[in-house]
Amino acid sequence: MGKKRNMILGALLLLAAILAIVILEKQLPPTHIALMVLKKGCIYSLVAVSMNLLNGFTGLFSLGQAGFMLVGAYAYAVLTIPVEARGSVYMYFDGGIINFSVPMLVGLLASGLAALLFAWLIGLPVLRLKSDYLAIATLGFAEIIRAFFQWDKLGVITNGSNMLRKYPTFNSTLFPFIASAICIGIIVLMIHSSYGRAFRAIRDDEVAAEAMGINLAKHKRMSFCVSSFFAGIGGGLLAMYQGSIQAAAFKSAMTYEILLIVVIGGLGSVTGSCIASFLFIASSEWWLRFLDSEMTIGSFKVPFLRAGFRKVVFSVIIMLIVLFARKGIMGDHEFSIDGICRFFRNLGKKKEVKS
Amino acid sequence: MSTNVLRVEDVTMQFGGVVAVDNLSLEVNEGEIVALIGPNGAGKTTAFNCITGVYEPTNGRVSFYGKELVESYPHGRMKKTYIGENGGRYTKRVVPTPDKITKAGIARTFQNIRLFSSMTVFENVLIAKHMRAKQNLLTATFRLNHAEEKRMREETLELLKMQHLDHLKDEIAGSLPYGIQRRLEIARALATEPKLLLLDEPAAGMNPQETQELADFIRQIRDEYKLTIFIIEHHMDLVMQISDRLYVLDFGKLLAQGTPEEIQNDQRVIDAYLGVSEDA
Amino acid sequence: MDFINKNLPYLLAGISVGGQYALIAIGYTMVYGILRLINFAHGDIFMVAALVTVYATTTMPLYVSIPLTLIVTVVLGLAVERVAYKPLRNAPRMSVMISAIGVSYLLQNLALYVTGGLAQTYPAIPFISDTIQIGSATTKMVTVVTPILTIILVFALMQLINHTKIGMGMRAAANDFETSRLMGIKVDNVISMTFLIGSLLAAIGSVLYFTNYASVVPTSGAMPGLKAFVAAVFGGIGSIPGAVIGAFIIGICENIIKGLGWTTFSDAFTFALLIVILIVKPTGLFGEGATDKV
Numbered sequence: 001m002g003k004k005r006n007m008i009l010g011a012l013l014l015l016a017a018i019l020a021i022v023i024l025e026k027q028l029p030p031t032h033i034a035l036m037v038l039k040k041g042c043i044y045s046l047v048a049v050s051m052n053l054l055n056g057f058t059g060l061f062s063l064g065q066a067g068f069m070l071v072g073a074y075a076y077a078v079l080t081i082p083v084e085a086r087g088s089v090y091m092y093f094d095g096g097i098i099n100f101s102v103p104m105l106v107g108l109l110a111s112g113l114a115a116l117l118f119a120w121l122i123g124l125p126v127l128r129l130k131s132d133y134l135a136i137a138t139l140g141f142a143e144i145i146r147a148f149f150q151w152d153k154l155g156v157i158t159n160g161s162n163m164l165r166k167y168p169t170f171n172s173t174l175f176p177f178i179a180s181a182i183c184i185g186i187i188v189l190m191i192h193s194s195y196g197r198a199f200r201a202i203r204d205d206e207v208a209a210e211a212m213g214i215n216l217a218k219h220k221r222m223s224f225c226v227s228s229f230f231a232g233i234g235g236g237l238l239a240m241y242q243g244s245i246q247a248a249a250f251k252s253a254m255t256y257e258i259l260l261i262v263v264i265g266g267l268g269s270v271t272g273s274c275i276a277s278f279l280f281i282a283s284s285e286w287w288l289r290f291l292d293s294e295m296t297i298g299s300f301k302v303p304f305l306r307a308g309f310r311k312v313v314f315s316v317i318i319m320l321i322v323l324f325a326r327k328g329i330m331g332d333h334e335f336s337i338d339g340i341c342r343f344f345r346n347l348g349k350k351k352e353v354k355s
Numbered sequence: 356m357s358t359n360v361l362r363v364e365d366v367t368m369q370f371g372g373v374v375a376v377d378n379l380s381l382e383v384n385e386g387e388i389v390a391l392i393g394p395n396g397a398g399k400t401t402a403f404n405c406i407t408g409v410y411e412p413t414n415g416r417v418s419f420y421g422k423e424l425v426e427s428y429p430h431g432r433m434k435k436t437y438i439g440e441n442g443g444r445y446t447k448r449v450v451p452t453p454d455k456i457t458k459a460g461i462a463r464t465f466q467n468i469r470l471f472s473s474m475t476v477f478e479n480v481l482i483a484k485h486m487r488a489k490q491n492l493l494t495a496t497f498r499l500n501h502a503e504e505k506r507m508r509e510e511t512l513e514l515l516k517m518q519h520l521d522h523l524k525d526e527i528a529g530s531l532p533y534g535i536q537r538r539l540e541i542a543r544a545l546a547t548e549p550k551l552l553l554l555d556e557p558a559a560g561m562n563p564q565e566t567q568e569l570a571d572f573i574r575q576i577r578d579e580y581k582l583t584i585f586i587i588e589h590h591m592d593l594v595m596q597i598s599d600r601l602y603v604l605d606f607g608k609l610l611a612q613g614t615p616e617e618i619q620n621d622q623r624v625i626d627a628y629l630g631v632s633e634d635a
Numbered sequence: 636m637d638f639i640n641k642n643l644p645y646l647l648a649g650i651s652v653g654g655q656y657a658l659i660a661i662g663y664t665m666v667y668g669i670l671r672l673i674n675f676a677h678g679d680i681f682m683v684a685a686l687v688t689v690y691a692t693t694t695m696p697l698y699v700s701i702p703l704t705l706i707v708t709v710v711l712g713l714a715v716e717r718v719a720y721k722p723l724r725n726a727p728r729m730s731v732m733i734s735a736i737g738v739s740y741l742l743q744n745l746a747l748y749v750t751g752g753l754a755q756t757y758p759a760i761p762f763i764s765d766t767i768q769i770g771s772a773t774t775k776m777v778t779v780v781t782p783i784l785t786i787i788l789v790f791a792l793m794q795l796i797n798h799t800k801i802g803m804g805m806r807a808a809a810n811d812f813e814t815s816r817l818m819g820i821k822v823d824n825v826i827s828m829t830f831l832i833g834s835l836l837a838a839i840g841s842v843l844y845f846t847n848y849a850s851v852v853p854t855s856g857a858m859p860g861l862k863a864f865v866a867a868v869f870g871g872i873g874s875i876p877g878a879v880i881g882a883f884i885i886g887i888c889e890n891i892i893k894g895l896g897w898t899t900f901s902d903a904f905t906f907a908l909l910i911v912i913l914i915v916k917p918t919g920l921f922g923e924g925a926t927d928k929v
Binding site for chain 3: 125147148151253256260263318323326
C-alpha cells in the first residue's frame with residue numbers, strides 16, 4: 001500500500017514541478033538566470049545520476065564521464081545539423097561527408113547509443129582493473145577520445161577542432177526537464193531491479209558477489225555501458241543547451257565537477273545527486289555571483305570581492321563538505337516525503353528529550 | 356556405492372616458491388558430509404579456493420558429478436619454477452570464474468564472513484536468485500518479468516522462513532550479531548540451489564552450545580535439501596560428530612583419510628596436531 | 636644519422652621534458668607508495684610553484700625568489716597534507732581521492748582569482764635560459780641542465796631513502812602502513828617528509844619546466860601532472876627508479892610524436908601507453924604485485 005501511495009505522491013510532485021516550470025517561464029524573461037540554472041541543473045542531474053550509478057551503486061571508480069558526454073554531444077550535433085547549414089559549419093572541410101540529418105529525438109537517442117558503443121569497447125580491457133587504476137585508465141580514455149575528436153583527418157565528420165553549431169536546440173525548460181526525468185526514471189527502475197541489486201552486491205563485496213553466481217565482468221560492463229549511455233544523452237542535451245560545442249571544452253575538469261556533485265549529494269543516492277546538481281549549478285552560476293563584483297557598503301569597500309572570488313568561496317565550501325560531511329547531503333538514503341516526516345518527528349522527539 | 360559428486364585430482368597450488376596445496380586428491384560422494392581438517396596454514400581454504408574458482412590451481416583437475424570443472428597445468432613463468440608433482444599429466448586449461456562454478460551447483464561460505472553488509476537480510480538472499488532468473492537488463496528494468504521477480508521474492512521469503520530468519524528480513528546485514536550473520540551466510544548459499552555446499556569454518560567463534568546447534572543444523576539441511584556437504588572445521592567435537600569421512604591436511608599434503616574413528620587413532624594425525632616432542 | 640640529425644631537437648626536448656616529468660612523478664609515486672593515494676593536487680602544487688616564481692621575481696632578485704619559491708611550495712604541500720588528507724586517514728580510499736580532486740579544484744580557482752585569469756609571463760632565468768648549440772640543434776641551456784640535475788637529485792634521494800632513519804621509516808610505511816605504526820614509527824612524520832620531498836622536487840621541476848614555456852595559467856599544472864602520474868604508473872607505482880625511467884620514456888616518445896607531425900595525439904599517446912601497460916602488466920615495469928586474501 002505504501003508503495004502505491006509513494007508512487008502517487010511522486011507523480012504529484014512531478015506534476016507540481018512541471019507546473020512550476022510553466023509558470024516560471026510565463027513570468028520570467030526567457031534569458032533569466034533562474035531558467036538557465038534550471039535547464040543546466042536538469043542536464044547535470046542526469047549526468048550526475050548516471051555517474052552515481054557507476055561510482056555509488058556499482059562501486060566502480062570511473063573518471064570517464066566527460067569523455068562519454070563528448071561522444072554524446074558530438075553524435076547529436078553531427079547527426080542533426082540541417083543539410084543546408086552543413087556548408088557553413090564545415091567550411092574548412094567542404095561541408096563534411098554526411099549529407100543527411102535526423103530529427104532531434106533520434107539524434108538524442110543516437111548520442112546515447114554512440115556513448116554506449118564507446119563504453120562497450122573501452123570496457124573490454126579497462127574494467128578488469130581495480131579501484132584507482134580503473135580511475136586513471138578511464139581518465140586516460142577520456143583524454144584520448146578528446147584528442148581523437150579533434151583530429152584533422154576526421155574533420156569531415158567532427159569538424160576537427162572547430163566548433164559544431166546550427167543544430168536544433170530547445171527553448172523551453174520543459175524539454176530538458178522531461179528528458180532528464182524520463183532517463184533518471186529509467187535508471188531508478190534499474191537500480192531497484194534484480195540487476196541493480198547485483199550491482200550493489202558487487203559494490204559491497206566482489207568476491208561474495210561472484211560466489212553468488214554474479215558474473216563480474218558482465219555486470220560491471222552492463223553498469224558501465226548503461227551509465228555511459230545516459231552520460232551520452234546528457235552530453236547531447238548539453239550540446240542543445242549550449243547551442244555550439246567544441247571538443248576542447250570536455251576536459252577532465254568537467255568530470256571532476258560531476259564527481260564532486262555526486263559526492264556532495266551522497267554516493268548511492270539518486271535524489272541526492274539531483275539536489276546537489278541544482279545547488280551546485282545555482283551557487284556557481286547565480287547565488288554566489290555577487291562575490292565577483294566589487295561592492296561598497298556605505299563608505300566601506302568589502303575586500304577580496306572581484307572576478308574569480310566566487311569560485312574560490314565555492315571550492316572552499318566543497319572542500320568543507322568533502323572533509324566534514326563526508327556522506328554528502330543524503331548519504332545513501334533517498335529523499336522522500338516519508339523521510340521528511342520522519343526527520344521532523346525525530347526532531348520533535350529530540351526536543352522533547354531535551355526539555 | 357553412491358554417486359561421486361566432487362573429485363579432486365592432484366591439485367597443487369603454488370604461490371611463487373611456496374606450495375600451499377601439494378598434490379591433493381580427494382573424493383566426496385552424494386549425501387555425505389566430508390570434513391577437511393588440519394592445523395592452521397595447512398592449505399585448507401586454499402584448497403576450497405581452487406575448487407570454487409577463486410584461484411586457478413597450478414596443476415591438477417577438479418570434477419563435479421563426473422564432469423570436468425577445473426583443470427590446469429603449470430604455464431607461463433610457473434613452467435620453470437613448478438616444484439610440485441605430476442607436472443606433465445594435465446594438458447588442458449579449463450578455468451571458469453567463480454560464478455560459473457556456483458551456477459554449476461557448488462555454493463560456499465567464507466571463513467571471514469562476507470555478507471553484503473549494506474543490504475538487508477532479504478536482499479542478501481534475494482541476490483542468490485539473480486543468476487537463475489529468466490530475465491535480461493531490459494525486461495528487469497521495465498518490469499516485464501513481473502512474475503519472475505515475484506517468484507524470486509516468494510522463494511526467498513520461503514527460505515528465510517525455513518531458516519527462521521524471516522523476522523529479521525528488513526534488518527541491515529552488517530548490523531546483525533555474529534552468529535546470525537553466519538546463519539545468514541549459509542542461507543544465502545542455500546538460495547543458489549546448490550548440490551554441493553562448501554562450508555569454511557562455520558563454527559569459528561561459536562560457544563559449545565551454538566556449535567551443537569550448528570551440528571544439528573548441518574545435518575538437517577543436508578537431509579532437507581538433499582545436499583552433499585564438504586566442510587573445513589577446527590572444532591573436533593563437531594567434525595567427529597557429523598562427518599562420515601575426514602581428510603587431514605598438513606603443510607599442504609594429504610596426511611590421512613578415513614572415518615572419524617580411524618582418524619582419532621591415527622598416530623600421524625595426533626603428531627601433526629599436538630606436535631612431536633624432540634626426545635620422544 | 637640523418638634520422639638523428641633531423642630529430643635531434645625533438646630528442647633533446649624529450650630528454651629535458653622527461654627529466655621535468657621525473658621530478659614531478661617522484662612526488663606521485665612516493666605518496667602513492669605510502670598512502671595509496673593518487674595525489675591529484677600534485678600537478679596544481681607544481682603550477683602554484685610557477686606562479687610564486689612569477690610574482691616573487693617582480694619584486695625580488697633571483698637568488699631570493701627561487702629559494703622562496705621552494706619554501707612556499709614545500710609549505711603548501713605540507714599544508715595540503717595536514718588539512719585535506721590527514722583528517723581522512725581512516726576513511727575509505729575513495730574519500731581521500733575525492734578530497735585530492737577537491738584540493739586541485741580549489742588551487743586552480745585560487746590561481747584564477749589571484750591572476751585574474753590572465754596568463755602570467757614566466758621570467759627568464761639567467762644561465763638556464765641561455766641559448767646553446769648542440770650538433771645541429773639550437774636549444775636552451777635548461778635542456779642540458781635538466782637531465783643532469785634530475786639524476787643528481789634522484790641519486791641523493793635514493794641515498795636518503797636507503798641510508799637514513801627517516802628513509803627506513805618511509806620504506807617500512809610503504810611496505811605495511813599499519814604494522815610500521817605499531818612498530819613505533821612516527822608515520823605522520825614520515826608522511827610529512829614524503830610530501831616535503833615531493834613538493835620540493837615539484838618546485839625545482841617547475842623552474843626547469845616553465846623556462847621552456849612563455850607563460851603560466853591556472854590549468855598549466857593539470858597536463859604535466861597527469862603525465863607525470865602516468866610515468867609513475869608506467870614505471871611501477873611506488874618505485875622511484877621506475878618513475879624516473881617512465882618519465883624519460885614518456886617525455887622522449889611524446890616529443891618524437893610531435894616531431895612526426897602528430898601533435899594532436901601527443902597527449903593521447905601518453906594515455907594510450909598508460910592503458911596498454913595497465914592491461915599488459917598492471918604493476919608497471921618495476922612494481923610489485925599484491926593479491927587480496929579471500
